[in-house]
Amino acid sequence: MSSQPLRKVVVVGLDGLEPTIVEAMLARGELPNFARLSGDGPVARVATTAPAQTPVAWSTFATGVDPGGHGVFDFLRRDPATYRIDSGLNHYEQKSPLLPPKAVNQRRGETVWDVLSAAGVSSTILRHPCSYPPDRLRGSLLAGMGVPDLRGGFGTSTYYAVEPGAAGESENVVAIVDDGRSPIATRLIGPRNPRSRADVTADVKLARSPEPGVLTIQSPGEPRELQIREGEWSGWLKIKFKVGPLQSAHGIVRFLLIRRDPTVILYASPANFDPIAPLFPISSPPEYARTLAEDIGRFHTAGFVEDHNGLINERISEEQFLAQCEDAWRERRAMMERELSRFDSGLFYCLFDTPDRVQHMLWRFREPDHPANRGRDANPALAGAIEDHYRRGDEVVGQALDHVDDRTLLIVMSDHGFSSFQRQFHLNSWLQREGLLTLAPGGSGEFLQGIDWEKTRAYAMGLSGLFLNLQGREGRGIVRPDEAESLRRSIAEKLSGARDEERGQVSIHSARPREDVYTGPYVDEAPDVVVDYAPGYRISWSSSMGGVSDGPLHEDNLRKWSGDHCIDPAAVPGVLFMNRPFRREGASLQDLAPTILAALGVEKGKNMKGSPLNP
Incomplete structure (x- = not known):
């Protein structure tokens, strides 16, 4: 690295990008913005963590230490005293029934933005995993993977039908009475009552509109009447759930009208915290989420944005899953553009989770003999869905390049690669x-x-x-x-x-x-x-x-x-691109925090194990 510190470091995370797919697409000329970064050189690999999991790997990126130094080892953890299984990302502590519960981050250790804050350098961090509850820092942070839904889980949807059957994975089912004509009285399921553990609900009505294939959801929320069309995702419904005499939880929900006639089949997304009035702080400073939503519109706040459980439970189709993924891309790009347009110094980080989720759910279309295809009709139109999302990632790289000057280090990377299961x-x-x-x-x-x-x-x-x-x-x-x-x-x-x-x-x-x-x-x-x-x-x-x-x-x-x-982590390294020369051999996630700090002229944290990658 030059002795002259840079002014800005921009990090674009594209979760789960697989090096061999990137290389093949580069060779075909399908990733022009990646090509601008790579030149004629091969795609650099970055060694991931053991295990190669998103929260583990990005925690190592942030802290410059292996999991033994930050304490995140898995999506799940157990209480050894009780053998109870819980989230490995965060947990809630309640010292007294008279006090509200307090969220505690399972990720410990000193992050790169902690070190920068102590040195007087600001950071803008968008959706970094294991950042809930949000870290205090000099700058702004919107928490990512680890933020629960309104029920406190990773994402619990609701399925409405006359005969809904048994509940699937992370799902509520609600039986409705539908004569094909009259408005349907039903309910939205919100958080659990912290004392009784019973579901807190809000009454809604479903009314057929005169236009075919259109349903109106009538509620006390905003808007009071939300029109939804068959086969399309709705906009957000803001709804308030009354938890107690003096407490309400503000949530936002989207709907997919699967069928209107002869009887209604309706799917409701997990209830997300409303970014304008979240039940618990999801950003630092706490008002940052509100400011962001006021500028770009309400957005998904739960740690898992893409609704993979709806697809697993076969409530929504692959095409409807991909449509929701498109919304996730648009939200994140709007956040990134808002912040990069006003970013003049320090660290900027934004994570795009969607490539990871799409590969989890659609990898089978790359392998006709995959056991998951057994008994299912093949859909050749989905064979290239994963590559389509790599192209969207390339567009994001182009968006970032538009904000890079000669005093900016741009890092584009994934936390791990991908393989078949x-x-x-x-x-x-x-x-x-x-x-x-x-x-x-x-x-x-x-x-x-x-x-x-x-x-x-x-x-x-x-x-x-x-x-x-x-x-x-x-x-x-x-x-x-x-x-x-x-x-x-x-x-x-x-x-x-x-x-x-x-x-x-x-x-x-x-x-x-x-x-x-x-x-x-x-x-x-x-x-x-x-x-x-x-x-x-x-x-x-x-x-x-x-x-x-x-x-x-x-x-x-x-x-x-x-x-x-x-x-095996050796089989799934991530990809690493920079707009400046860097050490390609032996690069690991532990090296990224020291690299960022060196670029900005700040000494690395005392516990960081990695070394700067730039000369």
Whole structure:
């Protein structure tokens, strides 16, 4: 890096961009703005984290340390005392029933914007994962992945029909009475009452409009009458849920009218915090979210914007999922343009999550033999949907380049790559077969329930590894502390090189004791053994939630969630582009925070492990 500090650093995050797809599209001339950055050189890789998960990887980007230094190891975590599974991104603490709950960020450590703030340099941070509750900083921050919906979860939708059937994943169902003529009285489901845990609802009516295929939602919200058209996403309905005598929760909801006649079928998005009046602060300063919404319009605030659960539950189609993804792109680009147009110094960061979500849900269309295609009609029009979103990413790069001058460092990057997810490995079933996990009579282990803890030495939950049932840590632990290291190494050795005999392939490249993977003050919170799956494989849906399967150890993944990156990190590096020369060999996510700080003439944080990538 030149001895003259730069004035601005602009970071554009495109979550999950896969280097091999970028390279192929560059070779075909389909990414002109990426080509402006790469020149004639190859696409640089940036080593991701173990595990290669969005919240883990971006937390390392922000802090310059591995997960042992920032404490985020997975989307999920467990309370070892109770074996209760919870979010790995944040949690709520309530010291007294008389006091409101307080959100606590699971990501710790000093971020690049912390260091810049201490040096008097401002930052604008848009939708960085694990930034809820929002960090105080010199500048502005809008929290990203980790912000809950109004019910406190990752995203709970509602499905309305005369015969809605059973609820799917993260879904409420509401049965309606519809004679085909009269207005339908029903309700929107909002937050839970913090004391009774009962659903707080708001009454609405659904009335057919004279125009065919149009329904009007009548409510006390804004607007009072919201017209929605069959097959199209509506605008936002602002609605207030009365939680108590002196407390209300303001939410915003969108609708998809799946069918109007002969009887109504309606889909409602998860209720998001209203950015103009959020239940908990989602930005720093707290009024920043309101200011942003007043300038660009209301926007999704929940950490998971793209409604993948609606597609998983087959309530919405792939085309309707992609239409909602388009809205996500428009929102984020509007935010980015607003901020870049007034950005004159410091750090700017904006994350576009959508490429990751599209690849998770539509990877199967790249592979005709993917098990998730079985029994479903092929749609050749969707075969190029992933590449379409890479082209949208290229447009974002062009938008950023329009705001770059000769004193700006532009970084365009992904946190990890992507791969297929065709087969799942039942890790808890493997532990059971090895005599390390025992179910109580009649137990399934789902959500870590029904396990005989007096006879269990190890168990799995989350996407990245397994835990010992350790004395003094787990509530009913039986593994003595002096046994722990040898047991970790024994399990890791047995898992490494595990084979899927049905396919004749290795399903687990390696498994590693945590002390071989992590350093820092939070290593004790990490999984005891980290499992590096081979491309095409991943931990099973059941084992990730603490379940034990009765069938074979390996099983086809039949879900629409058909691509993934929770595999051997060496197999899914991210991409890295800069508008200035940089060290391409050996670049890792830990190097980005030091690179940003060096560019702005600020010394790196005392705990940061990486090194600047620019000369």
